[in-house]
Amino acid sequence: MKQAKFAVFDIDGTLIRWQLFHAIVHELGKQGYMDETSHQKIRNARMKWKNRGNPDSFKEYETVLLGEYMVALQTIPPEQYHRAVEKVFDVYKDQLFVYTRSLLRQLKKAGYLLFAISGSQDEIVQKLAAYHGFDAAVGAKLITIEGKYTGHVESPVHRKDTALRELVSTYGASFTGSIAVGDSVSDIAMLELVAQPIAFNPEAALYAHAKKHGWKIVVERKNVVYELDHTNKGYVVA
Known part of the structure; x- marks a missing residue:
């Protein structure tokens, strides 16, 4: 054959x-499933990248995002996580x-x-x-x-x-x-x-x-x- x-x-x-992984993390933050301190750390790192603070700013942003996300995951109910996935899918599926x-x-x-x-x-x-x-x-x-x-x-x-x-x-x-x-x-x-x-x-x-x-x-x-x-x-x- x-x-x-x-x-x-x-x-x-x-x-x-865009980055679907990032979008899901930010959606969880917007919905209140990450504490404000964690969400602010991510926003600050993202802004530093957007301002092109240094050649490694995007990787630094990803490192902060991943670290805060993994901690937050342990307190997020799966059903709430899946709701965030659905929201991000609806927004980005045709972009x-x-x-x-x-x-x-x-x-x-x-x-x-x-x-x-x-x-x-x-x-x-x-x-x-x-x-x-x-x-x-x-x-x-x-x-x-x-x-x-x-x-x-x-x-x-x-x-x-x-x-x-x-x-x-x-x-x-x-x-x-x-x-x-x-x-x-x-x-x-x-x-x-x-x-x-x-x-x-x-x-x-x-x-x-x-x-x-x-x-x-x-x-x-x-x-x-x-x-x-x-x-x-x-x-x-x-």
């Missing part, structure tokens, strides 16, 4: 225009980048298997994947004991290559002609596995890696898409 081609997408900042939305539809029409691998919470990743017609998705799973969150998580974010290999094996797909799209360093291991890696709106480290290896680079700004293809003379706008 002929193996199917596949394409795999990161979600946050690649398909969706897609033009390029990746178009690519997703083209590949679906061409018969590709579509996978999504994300560091955001599995509950919203699965909902988003189903909504946009993905065949399978992997997200971060929150650990529970006796129906309560422990503050621990099993995330694919630093093992996207392993998660992708498992999906390919499960679905009997082929790496021949395969495509991957991602925007951050955590996507590099996944991108390195496929035939056609695409660095989309890449952060600096991914941009440097993509240039070194001659990967396709795509930049989207204000709904205008610039596709940069590698040639023997360097990158040119396609």
Whole structure:
């Protein structure tokens, strides 16, 4: 039997225009499920990033957000958490980048298997994947004991290559002609596995890696898409 081609997408900042993980944390804060001190720490770190306080301000923001979130999770009832997920899904489900939305539809029409691998919470990743017609998705799973969150998580974010290999094996797909799209360093291991890696709106480290290896680079700004293809003379706008 002929193996199917596949394409795999990161979600946050690649398909969706924002970070679903962050949006859920902020929604929990707005609904009062995080104490004001924790929520303010997150807001302060986010503002420092928005002001471009230093080159590492986004990672510092994520570190603060993750730490406060994991502490707060232990006191949040699962039903309240799921309400926050529903709210964020309703707000963000159609906030897609033009390029990746178009690519997703083209590949679906061409018969590709579509996978999504994300560091955001599995509950919203699965909902988003189903909504946009993905065949399978992997997200971060929150650990529970006796129906309560422990503050621990099993995330694919630093093992996207392993998660992708498992999906390919499960679905009997082929790496021949395969495509991957991602925007951050955590996507590099996944991108390195496929035939056609695409660095989309890449952060600096991914941009440097993509240039070194001659990967396709795509930049989207204000709904205008610039596709940069590698040639023997360097990158040119396609």
